[in-house]
Amino acid sequence: MKxxxxxxxxxxxxxxxxxxxxxxxxxxxxxxxxxxxxxxTQIQVEIEGxxxxxxKISDNGDGIxxxxxxxxxxxxxxxxxxxxxxxxxxxxxxxxGEALASIAAVSKVQLLSRVMALPTGFKIxxxxxxxxxxxxxxxxxxxxxxxxxxxxxxxxxxxxxxSEKSLNRDIxxxxxxxxxxxxxxxxxxxNEGRLIFNTPGGNDLPGVIYTLYGRELFEHxxxxxxxxxDVQITGYASDLGYYRGNRSLQYLFVNRRYVENRILLDSLNxxxxxxxxGHKFPVFxxxxxxxxxxxxxxxxxxxxxxxxxxxxxxxxxxxxxxREELYRKESHSRGVIAKEPTPPANAPREISTETIQPPLYDxxxxxxxxxxxxxxxxxxxxxxxxxxxxxxxxxxYQVFRNLNYVGQVLGTYLIFEKERAVFFxxxxxxxxxxxxxxxxxxYATDSLDSQGLVTPEILGLSHEEIxxxxxxxxxxxxxxxxxxxxxxxxxxxxxxxxxxxxxxxKTLLVELLDNYRQEDYRYEKLTEExxxxxxxxxxxxxxxRIEPLEVEKLLEDLMTLEDPLTCPHGRPLIVxxxxxxxxxxxxxxxx
Ligand SMILES: Nc1ncnc2c1ncn2[C@@H]1O[C@H](COP(=O)(O)OP(=O)(O)O)[C@@H](O)[C@H]1O
Ligand SMILES: [Mg+2]
Numbered sequence: 396m397k398x399x400x401x402x403x404x405x406x407x408x409x410x411x412x413x414x415x416x417x418x419x420x421x422x423x424x425x426x427x428x429x430x431x432x433x434x435x436t437q438i439q440v441e442i443e444g445x446x447x448x449x450x451k452i453s454d455n456g457d458g459i460x461x462x463x464x465x466x467x468x469x470x471x472x473x474x475x476x477x478x479x480x481x482x483x484x485x486x487x488x489x490x491x492g493e494a495l496a497s498i499a500a501v502s503k504v505q506l507l508s509r510v511m512a513l514p515t516g517f518k519i520x521x522x523x524x525x526x527x528x529x530x531x532x533x534x535x536x537x538x539x540x541x542x543x544x545x546x547x548x549x550x551x552x553x554x555x556x557x558s559e560k561s562l563n564r565d566i567x568x569x570x571x572x573x574x575x576x577x578x579x580x581x582x583x584x585x586n587e588g589r590l591i592f593n594t595p596g597g598n599d600l601p602g603v604i605y606t607l608y609g610r611e612l613f614e615h616x617x618x619x620x621x622x623x624x625d626v627q628i629t630g631y632a633s634d635l636g637y638y639r640g641n642r643s644l645q646y647l648f649v650n651r652r653y654v655e656n657r658i659l660l661d662s663l664n665x666x667x668x669x670x671x672x673g674h675k676f677p678v679f680x681x682x683x684x685x686x687x688x689x690x691x692x693x694x695x696x697x698x699x700x701x702x703x704x705x706x707x708x709x710x711x712x713x714x715x716x717x718r719e720e721l722y723r724k725e726s727h728s729r730g731v732i733a734k735e736p737t738p739p740a741n742a743p744r745e746i747s748t749e750t751i752q753p754p755l756y757d758x759x760x761x762x763x764x765x766x767x768x769x770x771x772x773x774x775x776x777x778x779x780x781x782x783x784x785x786x787x788x789x790x791x792y793q794v795f796r797n798l799n800y801v802g803q804v805l806g807t808y809l810i811f812e813k814e815r816a817v818f819f820x821x822x823x824x825x826x827x828x829x830x831x832x833x834x835x836x837x838y839a840t841d842s843l844d845s846q847g848l849v850t851p852e853i854l855g856l857s858h859e860e861i862x863x864x865x866x867x868x869x870x871x872x873x874x875x876x877x878x879x880x881x882x883x884x885x886x887x888x889x890x891x892x893x894x895x896x897x898x899x900x901k902t903l904l905v906e907l908l909d910n911y912r913q914e915d916y917r918y919e920k921l922t923e924e925x926x927x928x929x930x931x932x933x934x935x936x937x938x939x940r941i942e943p944l945e946v947e948k949l950l951e952d953l954m955t956l957e958d959p960l961t962c963p964h965g966r967p968l969i970v971x972x973x974x975x976x977x978x979x980x981x982x983x984x985x986x
Contacts, residue, residue, distance in 0.1 A: 399463045399474045416497045418557075419446025419545055420565035425494035426540055427573050430454035431580065432475060433538065436596060439583040440570060445562030446545065453539040458510035461517050467506065468524060470496040499524040502545045508538040523548065567591065571607055572653035575646055575680060578603045604631065604680060608644070612637060612678060619720065623712050624705065627684040632663070635721060638675040645676065649683045649690055654701040659683075662710030666717035673964030792954045794818070794969060800946050806939060809946055815974040822941055822949070824962035829952045830930035831963040834894065835923070843875040846893035854886040854901070856908075861886060863911050870911075876904065894926075927963045 416422055423440060430438045433456030441451040459467060466472040473492030498504065499521050509516025509532075516534035519526050557565075563586060570584045574594045581596030595602040605613045615637035620629045645660050646653065659681070667677045689704035703709065798811035798818060811818040837843065856864075861880055864871065871878055875892030891900035941949075953959045962968045978984045 398460060399466045399472050416494070416501060418565060419450060419562050420569045422446065422450060422498055422542060422545065423452065423566055424569050425498065426450070426452040426542075427569075429494065430456055430538065431573075431577060433457040435537065435580060437581045437583070438573075439585070441585045442563070442566055443587055445559035446566055447559075447562065448543065450542040450545070451539065453537065455535070455537040458516070458536050458538055459506075459508040460510050461513070464517065464519060464526075464529070468495050468499045468504075468521065468526075472496075496524065498542060498545075501549055502547065503543040505541040505543075506538070507532065507534055507540075509534040509536050511536040572646070574603050574607060575600075576648045576651050576653050600680075601631075612644075616678075617720070619717075621713075621716055623709050623716075625686060625689075626703075626709055628681065628713065629684075630679060630681040632680075632717070633678040635667075635670050638667075638671045638677055640675065642676050644678040645681075646679065647681045647683070649685060649701055649703065650687060651682075652701075653699070655699050656701055656703065656706065658706045658710045659703075659713065662714040663717060666714045666721060669965075670718075670721055673966060791959060794971070795950055795954050795959065798950065800943060803941055809941070809949075817972045817974075817977070819970045819972070820949075821962070821966075821968050821970075824966060824968040825949055825953060827930045828956060828959070828962050828968060829949070831927060832956050832958075834926045834930060843873070844893040845872075845875040845877055845890040847877065847890045848888065848897070852888040852897070852901075853881065854888060854904075856886055860908050863908055867907075867911055871904075871907070874907075876900070930963060 416425070419442070423442075423446065427438060427440065430452060433454060435454035435456035437455045439451075439453045441449075443449045463474075469492075471492045475492070500523065504521040505518065506521075507516060507518045515531050516536075518528075518530050518532045520528040566586075567584075570582065570591070573580075574582045574584075574592065578594070578600040579596065579598045580594075582592070582594045584591045584593075592606055594606050601613070601616075604616070612633070615633045616631040617634050618629075618631055622628065642660070642664075645663070647656055647659055648654065649656075663679055663681065664676065671677060683703070685703060691702040798813050801810040801812055801817075803809055803822070807822060809820040809822055811820070834843075861883060864878060864886060865880055868878065875890070875894070876888070877890030879887040879889060881887040888900075888904075891897060892903075895903060960967065960969065975984070
């Protein structure tokens with residue numbers, strides 16, 4: 396390993412400044428990155444008190460030479476990046492030479508290290524960045540850092556830190572990222588003395604996924620490998636029989652670094668659209684290998700958000716390839732083999748790259764599809780309504796006229812009779828659609844209402860986020876936020892969109908920020924998504940009783956809608972079962 400040197404001030408100024416150390420999770424991120432950079436094959440992380448009380452990171456890497464001791468905790472002292480040109484070709488993870496300095500300034504630090512070449516190691520202890528103890532010790536090669544009482548001298552920061560539970564959640568996520576991005580390293584993660592995971596190492600990525608997420612998910616994974624232009628893409632993705640309620644299991648790694656890139660993730664989600672239920676999300680572990688020169692990692696101080704040259708094109712092609720693969724899988728399982736054999740551990744199924752034509756049902760806007768059989772049933776039942784509407788488009792309200800309410804079943808479906816048919820309305824979907832169109836109309840005509848908070852909330856954000864908000868103040872107020880910048884890292888929230896609860900409004904604010912970080916975000920699309928989500932949460936839940944009077948009102952409202960036939964996610968909200976179909980079900984007639 397190279398020895399530590401100070402960078403030129405010219406270079407250090409070039410590097411995105413910013414608070415590296417925002418939370419225990421970010422400390423762990425920096426320290427584990429250091430261990431990785433030091434060629435470790437085993438890294439152990441031990442946490443107490445959400446990382447605020449203590450953090451211990453031990454590795455079996457190259458170690459630090461005792462002659463470098465005076466430089467370790469110096470700002471901009473690094474062994475990793477010394478020439479200006481290096482900045483555009485960053486291969487190692489750390490590159491700012493300020494992590495240890497920043498951490499030492501806000502905590503009590505002990506550092507133990509030994510290089511292989513020397514018979515002994517050293518231990519130093521620091522407080523407020525000043526060394527107060529140093530000794531020679533016997534130790535195995537490698538480095539251990541113990542950080543205690545993080546932010547002890549920054550009471551302000553401590554106050555804005557999240558609950559221990561959410562600190563642990565963030566740390567866990569950071570550890571997941573490392574385990575997934577470095578299957579060659581054996582990670583051992585212990586929290587409050589409890590082993591959380593111990594990955595196998597030895598480049599066994601399937602083994603890592605199995606260790607982190609268990610068998611259920613593992614058995615639904617498809618392996619893939621493809622090349623788009625100069626970008627090598629490999630990874631695992633869930634098949635159509637497995638999905639999650641949010642995007643949290645959608646991972647992207649570029650050159651073995653966990654990153655966020657909406658464009659690529661969105662395009663992968665797009666590949667599953669209409670193949671799994673709306674509001675559900677596939678799982679993927681996507682690994683891109685690209686020339687470091689085409690990745691801009693310096694976008695954000697936390698080094699998470701990257702831009703990749705040509706990412707739109709890559710996303711499009713990736714989405715297309717994926718969709719074909721998924722169709723292919725789907726059409727196979729419709730054949731003789733109803734159930735595929737369980738793959739042996741550590742060997743997810745391969746999918747080849749040959750392509751097939753998407754089946755016709757892609758043209759139908761039916762989204763609820765757990766299995767093919769179920770899909771076909773839904774298709775038969777709702778075809779009448781959608782077809783009738785599509786070809787004729789004469790009177791989309793016709794179906795709702797003169798419906799005779801029979802009752803509610805399963806606490807969710809309203810049953811009606813008319814002429815020689817039975818009609819089912821999904822009460823949740825119907826109500827959701829009514830709310831949705833209402834909101835959209837209000838939003839289109841003017842801005843959303845704001846609701847003042849009795850006690851304004853102070854949100855602690857990063858400098859960069861505060862700057863973003865400052866630049867987007869108009870967008871936020873159009874949305875119904877009443878915000879005031881209260882310092883370099885504090886935001887005063889005086890009012891929130893009246894559509895939302897405070898918690899939702901805070902989440903949305905952060906989501907908006909994430910989106911604004913991308914240059915090509917689409918404000919309108921985002922707004923629509925937020926409104927869909929909100930309508931969904933606010934709508935009458937499935938599984939609740941409804942009075943006949945409310946049913947009447949629901950029908951009336953449906954007849955005022957622009958599009959009364961599908962829910963905001965595109966699923967049918969009314970389904971018809973003709974007497975003929977009933978007769979078929981009872982075999983009173985043949986086909
Ligand atoms: N676990 C470790 N093993 C070996 N060397 C380390 C380790 N942690 C830190 N170092 C040394 O300390 C230097 C400073 O670390 P840091 O402040 O994180 O800056 P950077 O990682 O950007 O160089 C590193 O360049 C490296 O030489
Ligand atoms: Mg570092």
